[in-house]
Amino acid sequence: MTKLDAIPVAVEHTDQGAGAAGNALAILHEIESMLESLAATGQANSIDLHHAPLSGGETEYLKEVLGTGEVKVELDALGTTRLRETAVAGVWWITHYNAFNKVLGEFIEVTTCPEMLCTSAQDLAGGVKQLRSRIATQSQVTDPEEIAKKLNAMGLDSSALQPNANTSVKRSNNNAG
Numbered sequence: 001m002t003k004l005d006a007i008p009v010a011v012e013h014t015d016q017g018a019g020a021a022g023n024a025l026a027i028l029h030e031i032e033s034m035l036e037s038l039a040a041t042g043q044a045n046s047i048d049l050h051h052a053p054l055s056g057g058e059t060e061y062l063k064e065v066l067g068t069g070e071v072k073v074e075l076d077a078l079g080t081t082r083l084r085e086t087a088v089a090g091v092w093w094i095t096h097y098n099a100f101n102k103v104l105g106e107f108i109e110v111t112t113c114p115e116m117l118c119t120s121a122q123d124l125a126g127g128v129k130q131l132r133s134r135i136a137t138q139s140q141v142t143d144p145e146e147i148a149k150k151l152n153a154m155g156l157d158s159s160a161l162q163p164n165a166n167t168s169v170k171r172s173n174n175n176a177g
Helices: 022-041 056-066 121-138 144-153
Strands: 045-048 072-076 080-085 091-097 103-110
Touching (some): 056 091
């Protein structure tokens, strides 16, 4: 027996729950501050979990505490991205994968809606042009009054529908003798 063996060693356990290490709790407190900021100022923020010093148990603890919400989104662009709403309003868990399904990045985003789900102004302008082109290609109804009737029948507002120089208008005179 060496002198080191004679030293009594006691292992102390914290009562913070399974896997609740200091780094996970620190991240939860940071998320709390970010939520307060989002509610007060509208300022969104995120935490890069790949660069946070977390063990596997701590990551699972974060997932357990944050829970699972109602919304799950999967995007396919140069690999898959999965966005999952947590049970905490305003907190999203986002995971990016490469083409081989290897995790490239993992984030907690505190926002009303993840930025990558928002349409950019440039894409929106392109969307208007694209829809006009699709309507012109597919539409068999060119009479604005007929379009307005169809919109009204569906419960949609047709008051903004006004003929312009690019719209052909058919008019008939039912009173002609």
